[in-house]
Amino acid sequence: MSVKRLSICCALPLLIGLSACQTVGPDYVAPKFDLVGAYTPPVPVIAANQADHGRWWESTSDPVLRDLIALGLANNLDLRIAASRIEEARAVARGVSGANGIEVGANVNGDAERGTSSRERGDQTTDLGFGAGIDFSWTADVWGGQQREDEVALADYLEQVYLREDVYLTVIADIVRNYIELRGTQKRQELLRSSLDLQRQTSNIVQVRMQTGLASELDLSRARAEVSDIEATLPTLQTDIDRSINAIAILLGAQPGTYRDRLVDVQPLPEFDSAPPIGIPADLLRRRPDVRAAELSLISATSEIGVQTADLYPELTLDGSLALGATGYGSGPIVRTAMAAIGAVIDATLYDGGARQADIDVAEQQAQQAFYSYQQTLLVAIQDVESAIYGYVGAVQQRDSLISSVRYHRQAFEQSRVRYVQGLSNFLDVLDSQRTLTQSQQDLADAETDLELETINLYSAVGLSVEDVERYADKAGIDMNNG
Template identity: 30%
Template sequence: MTSCGIQKRSFDTPELGLELNEDYLTGKEDSLFKNTEPVIAWWQGFKDPILDSLILKARSNNIDINAAIANFYASRAGLKSTKFDRFPTVDANGSFIRQRLGENVFVPGTNPTYNQYNGGFDAFWELDLFGRVTNRIRGAKAKEQASLADMRSIYLSIFAEVARNYIELRGTQNQLKIAKENLASQQETFELTTRLTNAGTSNSLDVSRAKAQLESTRATIPPLNASITAIINRISVLVGKTPGTLTNELEIEQPIPSLPGTILAGNASNFLRRRPDIFKAEAVLAQQIARYNISVADLYPKIAFGGGIGYSAIDIDNFGSKPSFNWNLTPTINWAAFNLGRVKKNIDQQDAFTLALVNQYEKTVLSALEEIKTTMNNYALELERQIMLKEAAKASAEAATYAKQRFEAGLDDFLDYLNAERTLLLAQNELAVSQTLSATNLIAVYKALGGGWQIINKEEVDNKFQQLKIQDISKTNKSN
């Protein structure tokens, strides 16, 4: 407690009034989610070698990751620079002056034009009596940690983005396959109707209806092809390649990767520690607490020492000799003794900023809990929906087969057959969309759990930063 009744703040993480049981994330014992430490490289659970290779390429070449690493090293350099504030700042200086004095200044009989040689060292050191230096270092450390959290968040986001786009690619290819299969079936129907009309057992209305349905299905194919191209281009950029580079590799149709039977979610406390956004909120709060403590320290004097040693002579031959040696010592005390009102208002301002960030931290935690619970629920319910859609697709396929048989036997009219085909296409397409959505919902769960960035170690980041510096030098040399 200071003499003015203003207390410095600690750097501890705020206490949250949350009651989270160990099974908060997983629920009942037979749940789809298990209270077991999650797998870090969650994308490997899809058991798709192509997806694994794309994640590896993004890990090595993604532009956003490169920028995040560079920003992290900038903040780390800033921290190291701030740590030097604990020690005296020493500067070397030297100068040469040739000048002429006015006639009313120099002593008669002496040379009014002369040289002056100066050289030495100046030093400055601020005492850390009231925590200014310590809090500057703590603030720089917190800034570095916030940048580290940003880097982790970028890794996590890029991994999830690559996986999501890959799943959407396979899902769109599956929809294209369904559309082409239905197109082939409808083409047969159109040709059959045309033959029956020519034979006099059908009519032009049935031909027109068959033609309309055929062309409607055909019209769904170009947008699907466009989506496939766009997704491949997006994946190419995510892995640091020119759009279109991965076309040959990814345009070959593959099934949607299978989903794991259970999801390892862990417990709530571990979940909160894995989230980069929560880690960043803590770091930003710590940075603001450092600013607040510095403002409190302004209530007290700032004590520093300055000084220098060196040589000064007007003759180069005497420079460095004992008579030319000089030194000075300059203690200084700065205190806002008559401006404490302004200092206290600044403290109030920094205190208010700190309170805002305390609440922002709590909001970040609650938002994280909301995200994970929502994504888990979406995933579980979509799996339930997918089971229903499988039954619907199966029943629609059987209905289409029966409708075709009854039409060819003359028991039902052509419109019933067309409706059955249309219903089958819709059911199969709905199922394909649900399969894609289930997988992307699972990716959202993994992202919300905060897993993936843990595979990145310090050595990899150091090597990556050195590679970026080498690449920058190479690009600079080429441009010159």
Template identity: 30%
Template sequence: MSSQNQTQSVINFLRCGRFNACALAAGALLTLSACAPLGPDYKEPQVDWLAQWQPELYPSPTGSSVNADLSQWWTRFNDPVLNDLIVKARTESPGLKIAGLRILESRALAGVASGAQYPQVQQLTAQGAYAGKKRGGGEYRDFTTSQAAFNIGWEMDFWGRFRRGVESADAAYFASITNQRDAQVLLAAQVASLYYGIKATMQRIEIAQNNLTLQERSYDITEQLFSEGQDSELDLQQAKSQYLSTKATIPGLRLALQQQRNALSALLNRAPGDLPELDNIDSTLPQVDAHSVAGIPAQLILRRPDVRAAAWQAAAQSAQIGIAQADLYPSLSLFGTVGWSGNDIDIVDDVISVAAGPSLSWNIFNYGRIKNNVRIQDARLQQALEAYRASVLNAAREIDDAASRVAQTQASQQILDDALNASQRSLAIASRRYQEGYSDFQRVLDAQASTFRQADRAVSNRGDHIAAIINLYQALGGGWQEASIETLIPDAMRETMEQRTDWGDLLQDSLAQPPEPEQGHTQ
């Protein structure tokens, strides 16, 4: 039934003058069951270009790749320490706990919206009074009066205001679920990136220290030769300069290492540096080939939690239009009152009163305020739809950037490894020729500096390559698992909340999960 027809039905009903409460209730209920709620029915926007888009790193999504499981992608690195850190982070991370508490908050708000569909006024009042009255002869007579009443009022959901409210609250709840999943994605990527960043920095420190030992030996030799008058001061100062320059890089690397450890501690909800899990790790970085992530379809983009959250936020806002439009039409309610009043005066009887009937209210002179509120909600819906489309575009950009970074860092690694081998060979030749007297010491210093640079660049690029693969998994939306009420927040926190507030069944009942997107059903 259209909004215009609904309005005309109410006007015709009022003109008939039939204000019988039962008839009005029956008419309202029949219209409620027959009329659709006001406002648009949300439908997720289609992203037409996505079906043809595919990063060059991937082949076409065929076969089992369509259902690739990325929920625990970090296990592909075969590192038990990393697996353990991510399990602990998922339990202890403050950010993940906050995201879980927001699910509980939205769950309670959905209950508030659902409760609005039932009688909104349920009020019991009672009062008593004591009085005294002077009679003839100066005698006072004391008496008391008492009153009690129960009032009930039920606004019929004639225009779907409350149904749209439930729809909006449910969509907001699903958005909180997907936001928590997005927090899982981010957390797994952060833990893995910091873990391998720590290992890469440890390896860079080892390289710097090994080169420092080599350069210190050269510096000692030139200093001894200079003191014996067999070498010039130029060689001495050049050797000293290179030795001190390499030594100066180590404090900066140690600072970076400490900062990485502190950041990882924060993700685990620990004090800075409290990471006994890292006490026995070495600096070895895994050899991860880009082909190990090939074949994962780009259509996973529509299942990214942040994209799903944007879609649900738009759905929640869409329902707000219907809620605002309902204010343009009359509000029909049923009310009833049962009252009692009595006193202890014998000549006055107690009184019981019963009243019931319809109530109508209509903001006829709204001066455009309600219409402008509808326009506000519509503008917000369009903003939410554009935010959804922007989230899809941003996800595609991140996937493409990460895929390109994986490919380019892999291509660079072979070049850098070859360059390192060449500089190590150059250093060996320069050292032998210097010892044999065929070249000056400057060639040795140059070869040492080149070897240090190439080794540091090779390790840095290897770390960048691992980080790129981690970013690719993150861009594809991997790393989340369906949360249950048991895993949402720790048991100790749940017990504290139950002791503080009556949560009913909200901390025990299973969580309703969002439905799959209509477009792109890949995992």
């Protein structure tokens, strides 16, 4: 490395001339994606009220779910980790800004000397001295490398803000999904218990008929076997209920089972009075936090190219100092001194074997990878919405068909039991119709749960509104105008 020291007279004109140079590295330009104007499947109308801000979870009439969401947003550990990462990125940005500024130091010193005369009187003299000084160092951002470092730090910081919003949306959706699964399983369990009571009644009828010689022991065995089959299914449903309760507790940052008392009572599936606007694929560029975070990652990677490019050029550093001192206290005369110095250093690497160019090549490839990741994230977001639309439409059709199926199976069961009691049909008809009724009721309960889940999938797929992100930014004291 070759270092040349210039006088201040030469350095200042050179600094002024070099400062007029342009910032090295590419400026970020938002990529243009050829997006279709609408989603492939027709967008369904889910709720009569379209919430402009998209906070659909606030429109639920279920007080338990509202409380769970509030607790989750306050205590979820993933959210706390995401918030901590924001503060970490904020601190990194401050550090980068500070490191690129002027560095000022100070020092204070003192000394004391005592002398004794060699004459017979042995006179002693004391000489005290004091000094203080300050020094500074500043590296000029001649090629814009420091500006690019600030851009990288800011983009990384804002990326964490949007990633936090992505976690925010995910936590809400996960709480709602687990709550829906819990209520759906509880409904299935309740229906199965009703079917069990009905099957036991049928078994009692068969037993009475067998005592009067109107039914066989085979019919009774079949009836009792059907009761046992239903009883065997209940523990499995209870296990699913317990797991859902524990999963909700974890999402709320609590130990498993903490909220069991609030969740064990059977409640209907939650309903939401509003739905977020589905919009068009281009809206996801602003509504999906993960898409915006991916773009900020691309911005950061683009600015990093400038950081590495600036290392190709010489670095200009200004150093200065001011020192004040006084000596002679005690022995006189007092001598006061003042010294000032300023200098400039140009630091240039003449040969590095291509290491710096390799760093630029690495940065360029990382920017290319960030672009592909951004594009992939956007495509996945579009896929999420379209898949959720297909899922919702299919779930609606399935539920409507199963409503009719349950009605017909109930009629068939009632007719078969009446005919059996009248001796017009055999017991296998009763068993078959009751078994299919039980299964169709379970299928309908599953379909209603799946429809709720597909609805939440669609709501979460369209993302948050920009206002939600800005609301959090204002609350956290984050300036989003620089992003």
